Amino acid sequence: MNLEKKTSQPDFQLERPMAPKSSQIKEFWLVFSNNRLAIGGMIIFILFFCSALLGLFLTSGPDPIFDPAQIRLQEKLRPPLAKANLDTLRPEEVPRMGIYFFGTDDLGRDVFARMLQGAWVSLTVGFVAVGIAILIGIFMGGIAGYFGQHYLGAVSIDTLIMRIVDIMLCFPSFFLILTVVALLPASIYNIMIVIGLTSWMGTTRFVRAEFLSLREQDFVVAARALGVNNFRIIFRHMMPNAIAPVLVSATIGIATAILTEAGLSFLGFGVPPPHATWGNILSDGKRFIFDAPWLTFIPGIAILIVVLSFNLFGEGLRDSLNPKLRQRR
Amino acid sequence: MLAFISRSIIQKIITLFFVSVVSFLIIHLAPGKPSQVDPLNPKFTPEVVERFRKEFHLDKPLHVQYLYFYRDLFTGQTVSWKDNQSVLNKIWERFLNSLPLFIVGTILTWTLSFPIGIRSAIFRGHIYDRSTTFFSYLMISIPGFFFAYILIIFVVTRFHVPVIGMETFGLGDAPIPHVLMDRIWHLLLPSILGATGGIAVLSRYVRSQMLEVEGQEYIRTAKAKGLPPELVHYKHALRNALLPFVTMFGLILPGLIGGSVIIESIFSWPGMGRMAYEAILARDYPVILTVNFVSAVLVLVGTFISDILYLVVDPRIRL
Amino acid sequence: MANKTDLISVNKLKVNFRNNTEIARAVDGVSYTVRREETVCLVGESGCGKTVSALSILGLIDSPPGEIVSGEILFAGKNLLKLGEQELQRIRGNHISMVFQEPLTSLNPVFTIGDQITEAIRIHKVIAPDELYERCIQLLKDVGITAPQERFNDYPHQLSGGQRQRVMIAMALACDPELMIADEPTTALDVTVQAQILQLLKSLQRSRSMSVLYITHDLGVVANIADRVYVMYAGIIVEQAYTYQLFHHPRHPYTQGLLASLPNLSKRGQRLYSIPGTVPNPAHKPPGCPFHPRCPFAIDNCRIQCPEMCNYGNEHLARCPVLYEKNPDI
Numbered sequence: 001m002n003l004e005k006k007t008s009q010p011d012f013q014l015e016r017p018m019a020p021k022s023s024q025i026k027e028f029w030l031v032f033s034n035n036r037l038a039i040g041g042m043i044i045f046i047l048f049f050c051s052a053l054l055g056l057f058l059t060s061g062p063d064p065i066f067d068p069a070q071i072r073l074q075e076k077l078r079p080p081l082a083k084a085n086l087d088t089l090r091p092e093e094v095p096r097m098g099i100y101f102f103g104t105d106d107l108g109r110d111v112f113a114r115m116l117q118g119a120w121v122s123l124t125v126g127f128v129a130v131g132i133a134i135l136i137g138i139f140m141g142g143i144a145g146y147f148g149q150h151y152l153g154a155v156s157i158d159t160l161i162m163r164i165v166d167i168m169l170c171f172p173s174f175f176l177i178l179t180v181v182a183l184l185p186a187s188i189y190n191i192m193i194v195i196g197l198t199s200w201m202g203t204t205r206f207v208r209a210e211f212l213s214l215r216e217q218d219f220v221v222a223a224r225a226l227g228v229n230n231f232r233i234i235f236r237h238m239m240p241n242a243i244a245p246v247l248v249s250a251t252i253g254i255a256t257a258i259l260t261e262a263g264l265s266f267l268g269f270g271v272p273p274p275h276a277t278w279g280n281i282l283s284d285g286k287r288f289i290f291d292a293p294w295l296t297f298i299p300g301i302a303i304l305i306v307v308l309s310f311n312l313f314g315e316g317l318r319d320s321l322n323p324k325l326r327q328r329r
Numbered sequence: 330m331l332a333f334i335s336r337s338i339i340q341k342i343i344t345l346f347f348v349s350v351v352s353f354l355i356i357h358l359a360p361g362k363p364s365q366v367d368p369l370n371p372k373f374t375p376e377v378v379e380r381f382r383k384e385f386h387l388d389k390p391l392h393v394q395y396l397y398f399y400r401d402l403f404t405g406q407t408v409s410w411k412d413n414q415s416v417l418n419k420i421w422e423r424f425l426n427s428l429p430l431f432i433v434g435t436i437l438t439w440t441l442s443f444p445i446g447i448r449s450a451i452f453r454g455h456i457y458d459r460s461t462t463f464f465s466y467l468m469i470s471i472p473g474f475f476f477a478y479i480l481i482i483f484v485v486t487r488f489h490v491p492v493i494g495m496e497t498f499g500l501g502d503a504p505i506p507h508v509l510m511d512r513i514w515h516l517l518l519p520s521i522l523g524a525t526g527g528i529a530v531l532s533r534y535v536r537s538q539m540l541e542v543e544g545q546e547y548i549r550t551a552k553a554k555g556l557p558p559e560l561v562h563y564k565h566a567l568r569n570a571l572l573p574f575v576t577m578f579g580l581i582l583p584g585l586i587g588g589s590v591i592i593e594s595i596f597s598w599p600g601m602g603r604m605a606y607e608a609i610l611a612r613d614y615p616v617i618l619t620v621n622f623v624s625a626v627l628v629l630v631g632t633f634i635s636d637i638l639y640l641v642v643d644p645r646i647r648l
Numbered sequence: 649m650a651n652k653t654d655l656i657s658v659n660k661l662k663v664n665f666r667n668n669t670e671i672a673r674a675v676d677g678v679s680y681t682v683r684r685e686e687t688v689c690l691v692g693e694s695g696c697g698k699t700v701s702a703l704s705i706l707g708l709i710d711s712p713p714g715e716i717v718s719g720e721i722l723f724a725g726k727n728l729l730k731l732g733e734q735e736l737q738r739i740r741g742n743h744i745s746m747v748f749q750e751p752l753t754s755l756n757p758v759f760t761i762g763d764q765i766t767e768a769i770r771i772h773k774v775i776a777p778d779e780l781y782e783r784c785i786q787l788l789k790d791v792g793i794t795a796p797q798e799r800f801n802d803y804p805h806q807l808s809g810g811q812r813q814r815v816m817i818a819m820a821l822a823c824d825p826e827l828m829i830a831d832e833p834t835t836a837l838d839v840t841v842q843a844q845i846l847q848l849l850k851s852l853q854r855s856r857s858m859s860v861l862y863i864t865h866d867l868g869v870v871a872n873i874a875d876r877v878y879v880m881y882a883g884i885i886v887e888q889a890y891t892y893q894l895f896h897h898p899r900h901p902y903t904q905g906l907l908a909s910l911p912n913l914s915k916r917g918q919r920l921y922s923i924p925g926t927v928p929n930p931a932h933k934p935p936g937c938p939f940h941p942r943c944p945f946a947i948d949n950c951r952i953q954c955p956e957m958c959n960y961g962n963e964h965l966a967r968c969p970v971l972y973e974k975n976p977d978i
Contacts (some may be wrong), residue, residue: 030669037463163344170348170625172583174590175605179617180355182609259472263591266474267606282475289478300475308470315466454712546748547756552708553748554768554819555740558733568758644803645757 031320038316044309052123055116068117068276072108077292079103080111103294105284111298114276118299121277122306125192125261126254132196134250137203140164144204145211146234162208165201173198174263181264186272191264195257203249210242244321251314255307262303278303330640337636341629348625353395356614402619411613419604420619424585426495427593427600431585433520438527445528446535447570451562453540461532468529477522477595490514494597519596523589531577535570542570575642579635582627652683654722655827655859656705656744661719663700665930666712672930674700676883677719682827687853687860689870689891691906692880693927698863701880702829704729705861706746707736723827742772745820749832751812755804761815762800768822787818792848810841814848821852828853829861834869846872867910871895876963879903882928882938884954889964899958899966901943937967945970 032038058065074088080103084094102111140161148158155163177198184190214220215238223237258278264270265279266286273280278299285295389397401407407416449458484492491497497511542548543566551565589602597603601620608616663675675697682688690698703709705721705728721728723744728736745768748754756764766784769775775783781800788796791814804812813833820828830849834842850873853860862873870877870891877894879887879902887900898904905923925942928934934941940950947970949955957965960972 037466163347166344167347167351170344170628171352171621172624172628175602175620175624176355178590178606179609179621183356183612255470259470262472263474266472266591267594279472282472286474286478289482293482296475296478300472300478303475304467304471307472308466311466311470546750546753549708550746550748550754550816550819551756553706553740553746555737555742555771556767557737557771560771565756565759569756572758643758645805 028320032316035316035319037312038319041309041312041314041316044305045313048119048306048309049123051116052119055118056120059113059117059120064113066110066113066116068109068113069274070109070113072104075100075104075108076106077104077288077295078108079292080294080298102298103292105281105292105295106288111281111295114281115278115299115302118276118278118281119302121188121271121275122258122261122279122303125188125195125271125277126257128192129195129199129257130250130253132193133200133253134203134246136197136200138207138246140200141204141207142211142234145208146215146230146238148208148212158208161204165204168198168201171198174260177260178264178267178269181269186269188271188275191261191271195260199253199256203246206245206249207242210245211238214238214241245318248314248318248321251310251317255310255314258303258307258310333640334637337633341633345625345629349399349622350395352618352621352625353398354391356618357391357394398615398618402622407615407619409608409613409616411608411611411616416615416619419616420601420623423599423601423604426598427585427589427602429516430520430523430589430593430598430600433516434523434527435581435584437520437524438531441524442528442531443535446532447539447562447567449532450536450539450543458536465529465533468525473522473526473591474595476525477518477592480518480522481595484518488514492518492596495599515596519592519598522592535574538570538573539566542566545569572639572643575638576635579631579633579638580628582631582634583624585624585627652686654681655684656721656723656861657681658701658705659720659722661701661704661721662717663697663704663709664715664717666715667931670931673883673933674714674930675704676933678880678883678885680878680885680888682859682861684826684859685853685857686875687850687862687873689874689877690861690863690880691865691867691870691877693865695927695930696880697883697930698880699831702746702831702861702863705829706740706744707731707733708746738772741768741820741825742823743825744827744829745823745825746829746831747813747816747820747833750836751809751816751833752804752836754816755812757804760801760803761807765815765819765822768819772823784818784822787821788815790821790852791815791818792844793818809837810844813837813841813845817845817848817852821856824856825858827859827861829863831863832865835864835866842869849873867895867906879906882933883930884938884967885957886939886968887966889966890962893962893964897960897964899960899964899972900939900968901945901971902939903966904971905942945974 059068070093072089072093075085078100080101082100082103084098084100086094086098100110100112102115105111105114144158144161148156148161150157152160177194180194180198181191184194220233220237223233228237261270261277262279262282265277266283268283270279270283271277282296282299282303285292285299289296398407402416405415405417408414409416409419445461449461452458481492484490491511492515495512495515496508497515503511543562548561548566551561556565585601589598589600590606591602592598593600593603594606604616605620607613608620657680659679661675661678662673665672665674678697678701680688680690680701690702692698700709700714704716705723707728709716716729719729723739728739731739755761762781762784765787766780769780769783784800785796788799793799793811793814799807799811804815807815813836816833820830833849834845837845846869849860849862852858860873862869864870874891877887877889877891878885879894879900881902887894887898887903889897889899894903895907898907902923905921908921909923911920923942928938928941934951936949936951937943937946937954940946943950945968950970955967955969957967958969958972959965966972
């Protein structure tokens, strides 16, 4: 046919169809930046992160700029923005700029300094606990999803791991955390570890599900057909595809961990002194709720805002990373 | 069907066995032996401790202790270390106290979440959807006890009613409507608090489930048939969207125990959660273990009911 | 044939899909007509806008992201685009019905097929329950379902793919519509089942004297059932003709390319032709004739201006003046 001859002639040049090239990250950002709640969440997330880091520097060391541990009994329960009473304080007791930005607590400690210190502690508790949970979750879920069909004696690895998950899910989680934390000696590390050890089941479940579907996909089968070893298949080919939902659940997990720590503090099993966390500032403050409401409201609202921003950021991530939702937008 | 049920029951019993082992181990391997109950207490002389150890078989190896404990539990002989009362009786008593909270909370959660979630799915992107979304996240993110204090301050200063505890003392001979109102006021705050988190989570879930279903092709078919939007949404979409929630209905059972520790402590509500908390404080191991065991049983029964319900409601699953 | 009256005519329809950042002109000024008692095929590659143009007839474009920008759809003297939602509901399923591509996902899994078929009748007609049942059984018989009484209470997952599509067709026929839109109803089915369903549609069209707008990408199907054909490319109609004419005297390079890429016995041993390049992204269409980057006959003017429809007589129109000028013989 005429047409066929024409296209096979050497002088026919196919003009490129103009399809726009945009990277995955750019596309992700396009969707994400449209979600105002998520952007707000991310900004607060970053601010919180910075202020926690800043707080670490400002409140630690031998002569901290804001001293969270300085006790001034004569200045107790001063309201926020109160000027320090310079006559009764020794020079080293005077707060920076002579002002208590967030007031003082029942021991006359500067709440602003304690909040700064607590930001870092709360952040560490959240990150470490979630880090532990995510590591266990990826490990268990990855094994169950990838090596699930192998048998250990009578049961397959997959069955074994999923039964362990079932068993863990039978414990009422907050009650379990409370029991263990109460039995163990009080320490910030125990709290992080216990929260981490009791919250890995969700991650395990969806990493497994993700791996189960990924290992059937052609690019993984192709990689295996090419003789790529298991280690490389898992970490080079499958992990990058499974990591997005893990990130999302980590973000939300940090929020949950901060709330859990606050709940433990409230019941008297939280991070022990001298560490200040937002949870224990709040639970100390509750005794003075009518006399000094700022002791309850400042940490309460701070926790609320930070946890809210983590949740909004996480949900925004989920929406932008989920291709199914992305199409429907 | 029968094979499925019996297999499921056997599986759940095995799981329960491991749960009992794990919880026993957690408690007994934790530093601080049960026999060292408050060594500073002058009443606990070495002889008393010795008798105590004998009485509760604490001198035996761990696996024997395990057998003794669960034998006692199943024969109903387990007693609290604190006051030597039967643990099962104690739990039953507290359970009856928790029940009204649980029932009101559950009713609030399930009746409010669905209309909220469905509406915001249908009006996706509108102002209603956006504000419920934000409000839900607010409710999920607020620390429960902080919210409780805000509500307590609000209600106490505004309505001048007492809200702590289950009832006001000394109302013995007050007229019945008065006593009733008093009870309702006391019930209101803790059950609202217990429900808010649930409403926020569940309504989000209802919304996403509805959206998922509304994107399906059979919804387009229904519209192409000329059905009015009400029929499309509330017959074709809702029926499919509801399927997963039927299964969740079994999962509310464990809520009888978990989740209420903080709320019951704030409101001095003598329920299960508070009993568990007190038991932890007193290291009253039989109570802790029994509560754990009972809640594991509830979780397993709940999932079992869910599985069965799914079989009943989804025509695609037939065994 | 040409004296039949128009049943529905779509005029200069434009539908856009709005993304966060881009506007995709999915349907970009499409006009076509379906007359009474004829079968019209809308042919094109996936993503060329044929399904969207059919869905806009029933007002089923999700908005957002879709948006009908301009044009009109005349059906029985009324412009469907101007009708309110309630008036449209009275037309959907009653006067115009639709069969979709994927019979499994297009049937609601939690209702019996009897319920789903009778639903449309209950909505649109006043009818006694036992008569309703009889009618449904008759419909199931008409679409060739064996033992319809037993199937009545079955759920969609209990049927085979071909049976499901028959149920979909029964559903579309339920109210005796004047027009049935079939959106690739055979694509998801096995080849043997495909032939059966096509045969069924053909005989139903004749026996019920309705019109069918058949959407497909398969020229084999077109040759089998169509009276007239519209070829779509990148949101516009590039050629329209009676079926015989189109297959023997294609006047647009795209149609020519499609025909050339059909396998047939005379080409045994030759390499099968394929049109070079790919379909343009609807949000980034090239200027001028959308086909010009892939067209071996393209001249400079094609890159600047999209040609108008050229009339080649006997209702044969094509949007390409170049091909005929260069090769009047084909």
